[in-house]
Amino acid sequence: MTQHTRTREHDDDCDESTTTRRSYMAGLGTGLAAAVSPLTVAWPWSDPGSLSELAATYDAFGGGTATEIAIEHGNARHPSWPVVYEAGKRNSLETWLTESDDRELLAEHQPSRAATVIAPPGDIRSLAANGWIEGVDINFEASYADPVDNLAERVENNGLGLTSFQRRLVGVLSDLPTTAGLATDTDAEAVTPAQVRQILTADTEAVTSLDTSTVTVAVVDTGFNAGSGDILGDRPSDADYSPRLLPESKSMISGETVADNGLSAIEDGAGHGSFVASQILGNPSDADYQGLLPNANLLAVKALGDDGGGTMADIANGIRYAAEQGADVICMSLGSPQYGTDIAAALEYATQEGSIPVAATGNDRQATRWVATPASSEDAIGVGATTGDPPAEAQSAYFSNIGPHPGTTDLSAGATNGATPAIAAPGMKIKAKVGQPNGSTTIETLSGTSMAAPLVAGVVGLLLASDSSLKGEFDDVRSRLRDHARPIPAAGTTEVGAGMVDANAAITEAETADQSDEMTDEAFSRNEAYNALSNQQGGLFARFLA
Amino acid sequence: MPHTRRQFLGATAATTLGLSTLLSGSTAAQVDPSEWEYKPDHVALSFPRDELEAYQPKFETSRDARQKAIGLYGYKADSEEWDKTVYAYWFRYAFQDSATDSLGTISQLVSSGPDSHFRDHEPSYIFVDPDGTPDKAVVTGYHHFALDIPFNDEAVWTEDRLSGTRSHVNLSVVDPWHHYQTVPPPAEDSQATLLESQFELSNWLEARDGWKDNGFYSHSHGPAIENPSVMYDKRDTWWADGTIDKQFAPLWIRFGLGGARDSDDLRVEDS
Numbered sequence: 172m173t174q175h176t177r178t179r180e181h182d183d184d185c186d187e188s189t190t191t192r193r194s195y196m197a198g199l200g201t202g203l204a205a206a207v208s209p210l211t212v213a214w215p216w217s218d219p220g221s222l223s224e225l226a227a228t229y230d231a232f233g234g235g236t237a238t239e240i241a242i243e244h245g246n247a248r249h250p251s252w253p254v255v256y257e258a259g260k261r262n263s264l265e266t267w268l269t270e271s272d273d274r275e276l277l278a279e280h281q282p283s284r285a286a287t288v289i290a291p292p293g294d295i296r297s298l299a300a301n302g303w304i305e306g307v308d309i310n311f312e313a314s315y316a317d318p319v320d321n322l323a324e325r326v327e328n329n330g331l332g333l334t335s336f337q338r339r340l341v342g343v344l345s346d347l348p349t350t351a352g353l354a355t356d357t358d359a360e361a362v363t364p365a366q367v368r369q370i371l372t373a374d375t376e377a378v379t380s381l382d383t384s385t386v387t388v389a390v391v392d393t394g395f396n397a398g399s400g401d402i403l404g405d406r407p408s409d410a411d412y413s414p415r416l417l418p419e420s421k422s423m424i425s426g427e428t429v430a431d432n433g434l435s436a437i438e439d440g441a442g443h444g445s446f447v448a449s450q451i452l453g454n455p456s457d458a459d460y461q462g463l464l465p466n467a468n469l470l471a472v473k474a475l476g477d478d479g480g481g482t483m484a485d486i487a488n489g490i491r492y493a494a495e496q497g498a499d500v501i502c503m504s505l506g507s508p509q510y511g512t513d514i515a516a517a518l519e520y521a522t523q524e525g526s527i528p529v530a531a532t533g534n535d536r537q538a539t540r541w542v543a544t545p546a547s548s549e550d551a552i553g554v555g556a557t558t559g560d561p562p563a564e565a566q567s568a569y570f571s572n573i574g575p576h577p578g579t580t581d582l583s584a585g586a587t588n589g590a591t592p593a594i595a596a597p598g599m600k601i602k603a604k605v606g607q608p609n610g611s612t613t614i615e616t617l618s619g620t621s622m623a624a625p626l627v628a629g630v631v632g633l634l635l636a637s638d639s640s641l642k643g644e645f646d647d648v649r650s651r652l653r654d655h656a657r658p659i660p661a662a663g664t665t666e667v668g669a670g671m672v673d674a675n676a677a678i679t680e681a682e683t684a685d686q687s688d689e690m691t692d693e694a695f696s697r698n699e700a701y702n703a704l705s706n707q708q709g710g711l712f713a714r715f716l717a
Numbered sequence: 718m719p720h721t722r723r724q725f726l727g728a729t730a731a732t733t734l735g736l737s738t739l740l741s742g743s744t745a746a747q748v749d750p751s752e753w754e755y756k757p758d759h760v761a762l763s764f765p766r767d768e769l770e771a772y773q774p775k776f777e778t779s780r781d782a783r784q785k786a787i788g789l790y791g792y793k794a795d796s797e798e799w800d801k802t803v804y805a806y807w808f809r810y811a812f813q814d815s816a817t818d819s820l821g822t823i824s825q826l827v828s829s830g831p832d833s834h835f836r837d838h839e840p841s842y843i844f845v846d847p848d849g850t851p852d853k854a855v856v857t858g859y860h861h862f863a864l865d866i867p868f869n870d871e872a873v874w875t876e877d878r879l880s881g882t883r884s885h886v887n888l889s890v891v892d893p894w895h896h897y898q899t900v901p902p903p904a905e906d907s908q909a910t911l912l913e914s915q916f917e918l919s920n921w922l923e924a925r926d927g928w929k930d931n932g933f934y935s936h937s938h939g940p941a942i943e944n945p946s947v948m949y950d951k952r953d954t955w956w957a958d959g960t961i962d963k964q965f966a967p968l969w970i971r972f973g974l975g976g977a978r979d980s981d982d983l984r985v986e987d988s
Contacts, residue, residue: 266927269787270811303930 222299223512225582226252226309229292236582240311240509242482244277244289251277251289251310253484253513258284260303267298278484280491283520285513287484308512312480352661352693354558354566359599361616362559364450365459367597370561371630372675373463381636381678386467387417388451388632389493389501389526390625391486392444393479394422394437395471398606402445403469404454415452419496420471423485429471438608440477446617447504449603450625451632455612460604463629463674464636470498475505483507486545487517490528494521499635499642502628503530503551504621506543510583518550525643527635529554529628531620532592533572541576541705546624547583547590552631552649555667556598556623562657562671568599571620573665573701577710588713593649594656595667596630598623627652630674637678651677658689663698755943760796764920769793771878772804772843772851773918777900778890783915785810785837785895790921794945801844801852803945807921809928810837810895838933839895840955841888842945849879854886855948856897860966861937861955863948863984866899875902898981936960953985 228236229250241250256264264286268274274294279286287310290298299307368374395416400406403413411434418430420437427436439445449455452469453462474489475481486505493501501521518528528551533543546553556568574591581587601622605615634651635642641651653669655676662670670686690698705711756762769791778786787809794803841856851868858864866886868874874883888897928934938957940947948955956963967985 260927260930262924262927263930264927266924266931270931272811301930301932 221301221304221306222296223306223308223510223582224584225311225509225511226295226299226307228582229309237309237311240309242310242312244275247273247291249273249289249291250295251287251482251484252295253306253308253310253487253511253516254286254288254298255305255307255513255516256284256286257303257305260284263301263303264288267301278488280488282495283491283516285487285491285516285520287488287513306512306516308483310482310484310513311507311509311511312482352566352691352697353569354599355569356599356618358566359558359568359618360560361600361602362597363459363602364453364461366559367450367601367626368461368463370559370565370597370671371463371626372673373630373633375675377637377679378633378674381633382466383464383632383636384466384468385639386464386499386632386636387470387497388464388467388628389470389472389496389498390444390448390451391472391474391489391493391501391503392439392447392505393441393475393477394439394444394473395420395448395469396439396442396445396606396608396610397434398445398455398604398612399610401455401612402449402453402604402606404456404465415454415466415468417468417470417496420469421492422473423489423492424473424476424481437471437473439473439606440608441475441479442605442607442615443479443504443621444471444473444475445605445607446603446615447502447621447625449605450601450622451502451629453604455604457604460602460614463626464632467632467636470496481505483511483513487511487513490514490517490521490545494524494526498526500628500631501526501528502625503528503545504619504624506531506533506546508533508535508539508541508543508581510544510547510581510587512586514545515548515550515586518545518548522550522645527631527643527645527648528552529624529631531624532556534570534619534621536570536572539580540572541580542572542574542587542590542592544581544583544587546572546592547576547581547587549590550645552593552627552652553590553668554598554620554624554627554672555592555595556618556620557595557659557662557667557671558599559597559601562659562673565595565597565659565661565671567595567659567662567666568618568620570618571595571598571623571666573663574668575665575702575705575710577705577708578713579709585713588710591665592668594627594652594669594672595659595662596623596626596672598626627672630672630677633674634677651680655681655683656686658684658686660689660691661694662686663690663694663701665698665701666694753943755939757796757944759798760794760944760946762922763793763795764791764922765793766918769804769806769918772845772884773806774841774843774854774856774886774888774897775875775877775902776808776888776890776897777903779892781892782810782890782895786916787811788919789916790919790924792921796946799946800847801946801949802847804843804845805921805945806841806843806918808839808841808890808895810839837895838928839890839897840948841886841897842948843886844949849882849884851882851884851886856886856888857955858898858981858983859896859970860894860962861896862966862970863953863955864897864899864981865950865984870899872901873899936962950984953983 225237230238243250268276273291275289277287277289397412403415405413420429422436429436451462452464453460454465472489472493474485521528530546530551532546532553532555542553545551556571557565576587576590578585578588598620599618600616602616604612606612641648656670657673658670659667664687676683789808791806839857843854844852846852854866855863873887875885876883877885887900887902889900934942937955941955954963
C-alpha cells in the first residue's frame with residue numbers, strides 16, 4: 172500500500188516533515204494562539220507562561236471564553252485546573268498549595284507528574300509563570316459522542332446544544348458543508364454484531380481461531396452493567412459477574428472499585444459504556460451479539476456520569492488509571508471540541524506505559540466539524556463512522572467529524588493542526604445487547620462515532636492476540652491498521668483516513684489498495700473542499716509556521 | 718586550634734565577596750534552583766533534630782498567628798573554618814499582611830507585587846560557641862531586618878532542654894507581620910501559647926527547593942539564606958541589595974509603619 176499524497180496526514184508513518192504536532196506546540200507556545208485565535212485572550216498584560224490557550228481565556232471579571240465552560244467549586248466558585256510539573260518538583264507544588272487556603276489539591280497522579288488543583292485564576296497565573304510548571308489547563312466538562320438521531324434535528328438544534336462560546340468559537344453553521352454523497356439515517360441499514368464481523372473480515376478462520384483471553388481492554392465511559400452475567404458470559408453460579416470483568420474496574424468519580432463495592436461501583440445509568448463494552452467484549456448466549464473479543468478481559472473505567480458528561484480531569488485520570496492497570500487497549504467513545512492539555516498528557520503517558528488508545532472523532536460535522544479531543548491527539552487512533560456496509564459500498568456518516576484540523580479553532584495553540592481520522596468503521600444503526608442497571612438486557616440500536624471506535628478497539632485487540640510482540644507498540648499498531656485498511660471509494664481521506672479497518676488483512680498483512688487512490692470524483696471534491704476549509708480557518712498558516 | 722571570633726568574621730566576609738561576584742554573572746533563569754549557589758564548600762548543612770530542638774527559640778504567639786502558621790523548619794550550619802555553629806530556623810505562615818499595606822493606596826507603588834501577602838517566612842538564627850553556650854541570636858526584628866539578641870540579655874534567655882544552659886531565646890510573634898520582639902520567659906501560670914507546642918520541627922533542607930521554586934527567596938540576599946554566618950554582624954537585613962524592601966524600610970521604620978513601632982532596636986538603626 173502506498174502513501175497517499177493528496178492530503179497531509181499527521182501520522183508518524185507519513186513521510187513528510189519530522190516536526191510533530193507536539194514539538195510544534197512546544198515550539199510555538201502561546202504566540203500563535205494570540206495571532207490566529209478568533210477569541211480574545213484574557214490577561215493580555217502578562218505572560219501566561221505554561222497556561223494553555225483555553226485556560227488563558229478564563230476571565231476573573233466574568234467575561235472570557237473558558238469562563239462559560241469551567242467547572243467551579245465551593246462557595247468561592249474557584250475553577251479547577253489540571254497541572255503538569257517537572258520531575259522532582261512535587262514538593263514545590265505542595266509548597267505552592269499550602270500558601271493559601273484558597274488552593275486545594277483535587278486529584279493527582281504522581282507517576283505522570285499530573286495534578287488537578289482548585290485555585291483562583293490570579294493564583295494560577297502566578298503558578299503558570301514558574302519554570303518548573305510544564306502546563307496548566309482549565310478543567311471543563313466533556314461527554315460521550317452523543318448517539319445520532321437524524322440530520323434535520325441536528326440542524327434545527329443548531330449544533331447539539333453547544334454553548335454560545337462553542338458556537339462563536341467554531342462559527343457553527345456559517346458555512347455548513349454539503350451532505351451530498353454522505354450517508355444520512357435513511358441511507359443506513361441496521362446491522363448486528365455478527366454482520367459487523369463480516370464487514371470487518373473478523374469472521375475468517377485466521378481471526379476466529381485467535382485466543383483473545385490474553386488481551387485486556389479498558390472502556391473509559393459511563394460504566395458497565397453486566398446484565399446478570401449475560402453480556403460477558405462465563406459467569407460462575409456463585410458470582411455476580413464474569414471473571415472477565417476485572418475487579419480493578421473503577422469509577423473515577425467516586426473512587427470506588429468493583430473489588431470494593433461490587434458492580435454498583437461502575438453502574439451505568441446512561442447505558443453508553445455498556446453498549447460500547449458489549450460491542451468489543453460481548454459473549455452472550457445469542458451468538459449474533461458476540462463482540463470482537465469474546466474472551467478478552469474488561470477494565471471498566473467510569474469517567475462519565477449518568478448524564479453522559481464528565482470532567483476533563485476525571486477522563487484524564489481514567490486514562491492514566493487504565494494504563495497503570497495494564498490495559499492493552501483503551502477505548503474512548505467520548506470527546507470535546509476544546510483541546511485539553513491534561514488529556515493530551517494522559518494519552519502520552521498511556522502510550523508510554525504500553526496502552527493503545529482508540530477514540531471516536533465526534534458527531535458534529537455540521538457544527539464543530541473537526542476531529543475532537545482526544546481523537547485529535549497524536550497518541551490516539553481517531554475513528555470515523557460509516558454505514559454498516561462493506562467498504563466498496565460504504566459511505567461516510569454525515570455526522571462523522573473530519574480533518575485536517577486547522578488547529579486554530581479548539582484553543583490548542585496549533586497542537587491539533589493536521590489531525591485527521593486515522594481510520595473508519597461502521598457507526599450507523601449499530602445493534603448491541605446491552606446490560607441494564609436492574610440486571611436485565613435489551614437489544615439497542617445506536618448511531619455515532621461512539622459505535623465505530625469500539626470496533627477499531629476490538630480489531631486492535633485481535634491484532635495483539637495474533638502477535639503479542641505488538642503489545643505496547645502504538646506506532647506499529649496504528650501503521651498496521653492503516654496500511655491494511657480497505658478503501659471506501661465514496662469517502663474522502665479527510666473523512667475516513669486510510670479507509671475501513673480490516674481485521675483479517677491487518678493480521679495476515681494482506682495487501683490492500685490505498686484510500687487516496689480509490690476515491691470517487693465526488694469524494695475527491697468533498698475532500699478538497701474540507702482541505703480548503705481547513706486552510707481558510709488558519710490551518711495553512713499554522714502549517715506554514717510549523 | 719580554636720577559631721577566634723575575628724577568624725569567623727574574616728571567613729564570612731571573604732565568602733560573601735566571592736559569592737557576590739558569582740551572582741553578578743548569573744541570572745535566575747540560568748540557575749537550577751536545586752543548586753547551592755551561595756553555600757561555601759567548607760560549610761556543612763544538616764538536620765540533627767535533637768540539637769536543633771535544644772536551641773530552638775520559644776515563640777509566644779496569638780491565636781491568629783497560630784492559625785496562619787504552616788510550620789517551623791530548621792537546619793544546622795557548621796564549618797571547620799568557623800568558631801561558631803549556627804542553628805537556623807524559619808517559621809512559615811500561609812499569609813502575612815504586607816508591611817507596605819499601612820501606606821494605603823501608595824502601597825501599590827512600593828509593594829513588591831500582588832503576591833507580597835504570600836510566602837511569609839520569618840528567620841531566626843542562633844549562633845553557638847564551641848562549648849555549647851549561645852553567643853547571640855539574630856532574628857527578624859522587623860520586615861526581615863536583623864535584631865541582635867546577645868546572650869548576656871539574661872531576661873530573654875531560658876533553660877529547658879539543655880541542663881545548665883539557657884539555650885532558648887524567648888520571642889513574641891508580632892501580629893499581623895510575624896516579626897519578633899524579645900519577651901521574658903512566660904511565668905509558670907502563664908496562659909501564653911508557644912508555637913512549638915503545635916508544630917514539630919521540620920527539615921528546612923528538604924523544604925528549601927520548593928520554597929525557592931515558589932519565589933520565597935527571589936528578593937533575598939542569597940548568602941544570607943544559604944550561608945547563615947553572613948548574618949552574624951555583616952548585614953542588617955535578609956533582603957537583597959537594591960530591592961525596594963531594603964531601600965524603603967528605613968523610611969517605614971522612621972514613620973512607624975507596618976508594626977515598626979513594635980520593634981526592638983534594630984541593627985539597621987545603629988548603622
